[in-house]
Amino acid sequence: MNPSSGPHAVQTENVCRYYPMGSAVIRAVDGISLTIDRGEFVALLGQSGSGKSTLLNLLAGLDRATSGSVIVQGRDLAGLSSVELARYRRNDVGMVFQAFHLISSMTIMENVELPMRFAEVERSERAQRVRESLERVGLGKRLEHRPSELSGGEQQRVSIARALVNRPSLFLADEPTGNLDSRTGEDILVLIRDLSLSTGMTVVMVTHERALAERFAQRLVFLADGKLISSQPIPSTSSGQALSPKGEQDGAPMRGLAGSEEARA
Amino acid sequence: MKSYDMMELAARNLGQSKLRNGLTTIGISVGVASLVAMLSLGVGLQQLATKRLAGSGMFDTVFVACKVDARGWDREEDRKDQNLEKAPALDEAARDKMAHLPYVTEVEPEIRVMGEILYGGQTHFGFVTGLPMSARENEAFDSLQGKFFSRSDADEVILLNDFAKELDPKDPKTLIGKEVTLRYGEHQPLAAGAQASGTPELGAQGSGSNSNDDYGFSVVRKTQPLKVVGIIDEEPYGGMRTVSRGRIFLPVDLTEKLNMAQFSDMRSPLRGQGKTFMTLTVRVKDPAKVAQVQDAIKHMGFRTFSVLDATKSLRRFFTVLDLFLGIFGSLALAVATLAIINTLVMAVLERRREIGVMKAIGASDADVKQLFFAEAGAMGFLGGVLGIALGFAIGKAINIGTGIYLHNHQLPAEPVWILPAWLIGAAIVFSIAVSLLAGLYPASRAARLDPVQTLKYE
Numbered sequence: 001m002n003p004s005s006g007p008h009a010v011q012t013e014n015v016c017r018y019y020p021m022g023s024a025v026i027r028a029v030d031g032i033s034l035t036i037d038r039g040e041f042v043a044l045l046g047q048s049g050s051g052k053s054t055l056l057n058l059l060a061g062l063d064r065a066t067s068g069s070v071i072v073q074g075r076d077l078a079g080l081s082s083v084e085l086a087r088y089r090r091n092d093v094g095m096v097f098q099a100f101h102l103i104s105s106m107t108i109m110e111n112v113e114l115p116m117r118f119a120e121v122e123r124s125e126r127a128q129r130v131r132e133s134l135e136r137v138g139l140g141k142r143l144e145h146r147p148s149e150l151s152g153g154e155q156q157r158v159s160i161a162r163a164l165v166n167r168p169s170l171f172l173a174d175e176p177t178g179n180l181d182s183r184t185g186e187d188i189l190v191l192i193r194d195l196s197l198s199t200g201m202t203v204v205m206v207t208h209e210r211a212l213a214e215r216f217a218q219r220l221v222f223l224a225d226g227k228l229i230s231s232q233p234i235p236s237t238s239s240g241q242a243l244s245p246k247g248e249q250d251g252a253p254m255r256g257l258a259g260s261e262e263a264r265a
Numbered sequence: 266m267k268s269y270d271m272m273e274l275a276a277r278n279l280g281q282s283k284l285r286n287g288l289t290t291i292g293i294s295v296g297v298a299s300l301v302a303m304l305s306l307g308v309g310l311q312q313l314a315t316k317r318l319a320g321s322g323m324f325d326t327v328f329v330a331c332k333v334d335a336r337g338w339d340r341e342e343d344r345k346d347q348n349l350e351k352a353p354a355l356d357e358a359a360r361d362k363m364a365h366l367p368y369v370t371e372v373e374p375e376i377r378v379m380g381e382i383l384y385g386g387q388t389h390f391g392f393v394t395g396l397p398m399s400a401r402e403n404e405a406f407d408s409l410q411g412k413f414f415s416r417s418d419a420d421e422v423i424l425l426n427d428f429a430k431e432l433d434p435k436d437p438k439t440l441i442g443k444e445v446t447l448r449y450g451e452h453q454p455l456a457a458g459a460q461a462s463g464t465p466e467l468g469a470q471g472s473g474s475n476s477n478d479d480y481g482f483s484v485v486r487k488t489q490p491l492k493v494v495g496i497i498d499e500e501p502y503g504g505m506r507t508v509s510r511g512r513i514f515l516p517v518d519l520t521e522k523l524n525m526a527q528f529s530d531m532r533s534p535l536r537g538q539g540k541t542f543m544t545l546t547v548r549v550k551d552p553a554k555v556a557q558v559q560d561a562i563k564h565m566g567f568r569t570f571s572v573l574d575a576t577k578s579l580r581r582f583f584t585v586l587d588l589f590l591g592i593f594g595s596l597a598l599a600v601a602t603l604a605i606i607n608t609l610v611m612a613v614l615e616r617r618r619e620i621g622v623m624k625a626i627g628a629s630d631a632d633v634k635q636l637f638f639a640e641a642g643a644m645g646f647l648g649g650v651l652g653i654a655l656g657f658a659i660g661k662a663i664n665i666g667t668g669i670y671l672h673n674h675q676l677p678a679e680p681v682w683i684l685p686a687w688l689i690g691a692a693i694v695f696s697i698a699v700s701l702l703a704g705l706y707p708a709s710r711a712a713r714l715d716p717v718q719t720l721k722y723e
Contacts, residue, residue, distance in 0.1 A: 054717075057717050060625065062624070062625055062716045062717050062720075063717050082629065083629050083630075083631070086624070086627060086628065086629035086630070086632075087627070087629075089624070089625065089626070089627045090626065090627020090628075091627070095625055095626070097625075097720060101618065101621075101622045101625070102622075103619055105277065105281050106277075114623070114626060115626040115627050117266055117267070117270040117274070118266055118623070118626065118627040118629075118632055120266065120267055120270075162626065163626075166627070
């Protein structure tokens with residue numbers, strides 16, 4: 001149970017997720033065994049319907065496996081009650097989505113604060129943590145605005161800040177760049193990679209943009225029809241460079257630039 | 266989730282669709298208002314009835330009768346008392362014993378005899394009634410013109426206004442201070458040999474077959490000068506006493522001193538008894554002690570009746586009335602409950618994605634359920650408070666309306682609608698409880714939502 005005792009951040013063994021569909025059964029995830037190391041940045045690739053999002057939901061504890069096991073930091077998610085699973089989601093997992101899924105009636109600050117309400121973080125601590133989280137994603141202003149008043153990239157930064165605010169060890173991103181133009185999408189991935197490096201959290205990202213995945217992830221995992229096709233580490237020449245502290249420094253001015261561009265947009 | 270966080274989120278969610286939630290809340294408040302208005306009408310009517318009885322001065326009074334005379338007062342008691350022959354007589358000795366019971370202040374016979382007032386050369390017939398000094402407190406004397414009796418055996422008379430008009434149609438008020446003459450029948454024990462001489466003008470006597478002859482008595486015509494001291498509009502203890510309406514009121518001790526012959530005196534020779542009372546009116550110092558005094562008198566072997574008995578059946582009537590008013594009032598609240606369910610189900614459908622997001626970032630099923638409960642409860646609370654305000658306004662309107670109606674019928678205004686403090690608290694609690702009940706289904710539906718389905722990219 002001790003997170004530091006297990007060798008892997010995530011380990012799935014022959015995990016399956018089947019849905020009944022009329023008389024037929026959809027095998028969304030069909031026996032995937034996968035091991036992800038602590039601090040690793042893994043991209044899940046595949047056609048739509050390949051099961052990558054379903055796998056991500058299983059890792060997130062939003063969905064339960066039909067069979068097989070999902071072990072995150074030594075804990076088998078199948079053995080958790082729904083209350084424990086909720087606690088796992090709020091304390092150990094940060095998740096972002098293609099559609100951002102911010103709550104439109106809440107301000108930026110309130111959106112970022114929301115997970116802390118569920119985690120019962122003391123009120124006095126919250127404002128500070130909200131500010132910290134937003135600063136990490138390069139947003140320090142317009143905190144009282146509503147999500148709809150921000151650009152797509154900014155909204156995704158807010159949702160990343162929300163995912164970070166409870167200091168998760170596992171960061172899950174479901175097509176985080178899907179709704180963004182390529183330039184903004186790149187900025188978001190730079191941010192996610194940098195956060196992974198600075199906090200040591202494990203990142204699992206679902207995407208269908210192979211080129212982007214190759215640039216930022218350390219490993220590409222290909223799925224088709226709910227099965228694992230291949231798992232390819234990216235040679236350190238391309239993504240390994242980014243691991244250097246230099247890359248992180250490079251990222252910082254870029255982020256600032258991107259932020260101001262989006263603000264004007 | 267901490268409760269203040271839940272309250273805050275619930276409040277913000279309610280604020281999101283102000284119109285819909287506002288209308289639902291108004292729906293609840295109408296329901297609560299109708300319930301409050303109905304129930305407080307019941308309370309008001311009950312208090313009005315009780316006050317009327319209290320004003321009649323009878324809450325501190327026990328009526329006592331011999332079991333033989335009291336047949337028919339209470340059928341159940343009748344069935345219990347089979348052997349009435351042995352029932353003790355309500356005579357002077359019994360009266361004396363009662364007067365010495367703790368908490369008893371007065372024991373007066375009920376005197377109601379036929380009499381005539383001679384005034385201005387004319388004779389006016391009327392029933393003569395004896396009034397104890399405590400009758401001054403009776404509401405009938407609110408309209409007293411002139412004065413009350415100076416002493417309980419003063420040679421004074423108070424007349425009913427209608428009767429005074431017979432005496433002096435033009436200005437009955439001028440009678441006050443004037444002297445009139447009362448002609449009445451005096452109860453006289455039979456003098457030895459009187460039966461043989463046949464002197465009494467009007468005679469009543471025993472069967473004559475044995476020594477029971479002693480129980481007969483004579484009724485002798487007498488006159489008594491009286492000073493008119495006051496005029497009243499209504500007979501004191503009006504609705505509570507026997508059939509004939511008293512129009513001439515004398516201090517009770519005077520009536521006893523004059524030894525007026527009553528109808529009920531006829532019973533004594535028939536039963537072979539001396540002078541007995543038809544009924545005695547026992548006045549108790551404190552209304553709370555009425556039951557105790559009543560028990561003591563019952564123990565002496567007499568039949569008793571008090572307003573306490575009357576209020577028992579009155580209370581039963583009002584319990585049934587309250588129940589019906591409550592049911593009618595609840596109908597509107599039942600409709601409001603459906604409105605809450607509808608509103609919250611709509612909210613669940615609308616906020617599917619939001620619920621999914623909350624679950625994805627760590628909300629448990631219980632958190633989601635409680636959030637919807639909090640929203641239902643908040644609407645219930647607001648609706649309850651608003652409803653009481655509205656019910657209060659409706660009640661005031663009822664009071665004003667009945668006030669105008671009573672005024673048009675030359676009656677004094679009385680509040681028929683009273684909102685007691687307990688009803689305010691109960692209505693709010695009830696409103697919240699009903700709202701939470703209504704929130705049960707929508708909340709569990711929200712909690713059951715599958716986040717994977719709700720978060721699918723559309």
